Amino acid sequence: MLTREPPQRLPRLISAQEIIPTTKRLLANIQNVRSTIAQTVELSSASFQNAIRPLIDIENSTQCELGMIAMLRYASPEDEARNASVLACQLMRESSAELVARRDLYRIFKKVHDRQEALDHESAKYLNQLLKDYTRCGHGLLDNDQIQLYLDKRNAIDNMRSRFNKSIRDENSGLWFCLEELDGVPQHELARFAKQIEPQEARLRFVRNRKVDSQVVLEYARNPATRKKMYVSSAYKLPENVGLLEEIAKRRHENACRLGYASHAAFRLETKVAKTPEFVEELFEKLEQALFPQAYQEQQVIWERKKCYLHDNNDLTDEDEDTLNPWDTAFYNRLAKEDMRVHQEKVSEYFPLRHTVLAMLEMFSSCLQLRFEPLSQDYVHSSIWHKDVEVWGVWDEREASIGEFVGHLYTDLLSRPNKHQGNQNVNIQRGYLKEDGTRVKPATVLMCSFQAQTATGCPLLKHDNLIILFHELGHGIHDLLSRTSYVRFHGWSGPADFAEAPSIMLENWCWIGDELKRMSCHYTRVDLQHAQQWKEDHQGEHLPPKEIPDELLHNLTRSRDFNRASWYMRQLAFARFDMALHNGASHQDGPAFDSTATYHDLMERYLLVKTPDPSSRGHPQADFGHLCAGYDAGYYSYLCAGVFAADMFQTNFATAPRDRLAWDRYRREILEPGSSRDELEMLESFLGHRPNPQRLLGGLRSTP
Template sequence: MLRYSSPDPASRQASEEACALVNEDQAAFTARSDFWPLLKAVKEACQEISLHFEARKYLDKLFLEFKQFGHGTLQPVQIHEYLERRNYIDGMRRKYNQRIREDSGGLWFSLDELASVKQHDLDRFGKDPEKHDMRFVRFSAADSLVVYRNASESATRKRMYVGNVNNLSQNAKLFKNIVVERDLNARLLGYESHAAYRLEKRLMKTPAQVESLLADLHDRLLARGQHDMNLLMDLKRKESRESIKITEDDVNAIFPWDYWYYARLAEQHLHVDPEQVAEYFPLQHVISGMLEMFSEFLQLCFCPISQEQLDGSAWHDDVQAYAVWDGREASKGRFIGYLYMDLLSRDNKYKGNQNVNLQCGYLKNDGSRVYPATLLMCSFPPPAPSACTFLKHSQIMSLFHGKKHRKIQLNTQELSRSELGHGIHDLLARTNYVAFHGHRSPPDFAEALSVMLEKWCWMKPELKRLGLHYTSTDLHLKEKWLRAHPGEDLPPERIPDDTIERLIKGRQVTRSLWYLRQLVYAHFDMKVHHPRSHTELRNMDSTKIFNDLLEKLWLVRAPQPQDQGYPHADLGHLVSGYDAGYYSYLRRVDLNLTIKND
């Protein structure tokens, strides 16, 4: 955890080194040829013995891990080769992700270039003490999405995008090396690809099954996606008639940097202003409301831990923590675990949203239980002085159920691997072994669970409960609003019913394009992890493949070659456990959603 969030460089480095040692030790254990015959003998003997289902599951898991290390098929020298290459891959993965976490790049824009960006966002952007009309916009999701959604100048949005996809260019070579070395190891073990190797432990067992799922979803989504893209192009053409800055070439295409801007305009056509809606969802009020909802639904008690109690045990002053207790009558007062929250973006912190297990729950040998601790880690923008952080509706959805995210190129802050829903799963899990605790289940199962909570974000009573205008949460904020709006009445304390109804009605606006965009990532994942041959992979132009997928699947116009950059230089999912697994975010669509094309 400290490598993701500690403000202390020495702590981050020590955490990186400790993780490397743990991974190397686990790999060295699984490489032990002397343990393999013992494991085989135990597995064979246990065929005739009645074992607890979790014990048998653990034995099967351990057996498969040793099998996937080459035991039973490879010679000792080949197992050593596999181990050396695996450790080499892990080192590259750590470097790749460390660059993403510690990146502080961005671009300077003039206030004219940032026309239409809200004042509260301009206030929190970096400032040049000598050039008061300049603002520094980081490549983080918190900042770049503001530009993509709000900057009315297409050139500004394009410069943000091109800068973003070129920002971590040094990671592109690392990414290529990682997928090439993975493919070599998989083929050494006798698998046709790295995807075939990884999927053996997933619910979908073969690349063919995954590719069939992706093809089916594409067929079901394409017609609606084309309809929605035409809607965005109509909005762009309308704007072009009012602006000489959009060329004839540009007007007939939506580029990647255009999507968020015109998607926002499409929402506004339903009289839904995401910025105004966000004013009803101040971060701390939303967190409190969500915990109340989980408390009632699951009969849990979330007891805040004071800052004094956290002193010395928390890694940053922003950290909040709760002790969680069972509220059911039959087991009232039983301890559940600890929930930590670290919600605001800062330098050298993980750039997206994720749930991090701090301690797994399990049974000790004496029968006593170790209780879990889990961390909700987000990168919401810190407020400007005398202000507060607002959440857009999509960000509330990410808090509830979680989808993976890195940076705002094509995924949005809607995407985060596992937020509060996964954190609650982590807390409530009761297993005998660490190996099966919480969301240590296959990702194509764990991600399907999270979507069930999404419905709360589209239910009027729940939105009404969460929606409280920020001026009602703090007297100073109220006074500041009144000074900025002389003679005007305060906004309603609770989010108006008609606003909620329009928000719910707008759920389907460009929704198909959101899923088609995820198909880009899922297909790219399979392209690099399931090539037809190792030679094909070595010769693969990852940038071209990615941009071809943009046009084919997402229906946007790919940038010119000089503007394409290295979008795969920031795909942390594919080097952090979701390799040959990005389809998991779409499998839950297949399991939980009915896609309508009318």
């Protein structure tokens, strides 16, 4: 039932047939504004008000419809709408490219920039970023032909990137194993692998080199020779990608040099929180010092587990009894983790999906003094794209602003055919200030693909899904509470090395025993039908308790520390490889960059496992899709945001996770500004110190 009608209408749902005409109309309006600026603004009188403000206004006023259109490619049940949305996004990208290609506009914006008008910080940031968009294409540095050459080279690199990732997507090679070799692999996993058609070969199974299949063999196959075969086969896949990756890195370096940067990393990092390769290098060094001792200890545990296992299972022989090989780690990690007796299936029974979402909203209500009121299906039905979608009106409960409308939160949680398979937060409406001083409030979607069908008949969340839900809802809360003047800087739209931090910080709440207990509710307690079914299946037994039992909880929270330093070391190895590829001077002079040798050197150093002999090494970097999917010189972002998150948590929340004053300060100083200010300054002022990589390790310890 509708409790309160929000003062702002829900964003209009745009039909499949309307998507392209609407996009074209909006982009034409944007185009008109640009042309009017070019035609009417004299260089001598160019100002923020007459040259920049019109761009901002049209961006603010068109964003919501374009946001709705872009969202539909993930979630619309209609093929026509999804296809039109993909095409519309292409038109939007072309429109953005057109803006920065215009030399006439660059001259005007440069003039405004040179005037150095006194501007508020958000306007100043807008102008600086706009200018950067131009100089990063060569304006002001290169002549027309050189700019064209730069853009042509960039397009060629983009085509090579597409080839690299297409090879990864299309890769289907693998190995045939006989069932004896696959001893240890669970039946339900074996059932997924293809069988040989000939009856006499029916004991053979085909395991693809793709991680989703090969990882199962590496984790479960008892025979070390099987695991080695699998590892080596996977390591040698995609040979064509090795040279391609090296060529892409070389060309990226050349293009960065055309613009006067020392490396591709210097070019990429300039617009991030990190700003320079030196910042990233310093982060790596500090992390290495902080993580290495614990990672070494963790590895000793795994190594002991191997010795113990071989001793107990003397039917097995391992040629490398005294070393840990790359094909050993997944197998012995699993055994060591099983020793901790974390019963994931049992845990999931206490986290039914819908109840857990409501419990999370309750937590945010309590900490941030918000109120989430569900809007009735009658009210929302013409504005939603599928019947599974629910919408909440969000209201402020803080004394100074009680009753103020905050925004709309949509949830679209279940997997369905043709819906994006993944979990994410998608913005529809960003917030901004209108010229009359009133504020447009945001609308944001928590979009997940959790399975509706489970053995219990009730969608349940395993603990790692609980973390994902909290993480994505964290982006959603950031999006709801942001209060910027311009849509450009709203919410989590800033660089990833900062924007991921609030969500990563929230993951901590999934490891706090008290919070987990408060959120938990056995699925038989949320629906009488489930209770009835459970009783039929468990004749004569009492229903499980409502809250998650202490022992289950204790084993779960204790497992957080398991291999955490090793996990971060692995991320560090990948991030170092990314930087070696994109920040090396070796692309210009001297011998060609050997990505395979560099990759193996780094893995040996950080993963603390033996590098295989040359005939078994392969070239696993050929499968490193991030490097060609927008994370070039950007893989460090996960670690960097992780450090920011750990420091914010430990400095402000670790001892009192629901402290309202801390949450209120966090809301005002980190969430509300979006990316309208310098992110590092914002963090330093919130923390009272420079973010400290040592905190990452501290964050590994179980919280109270």
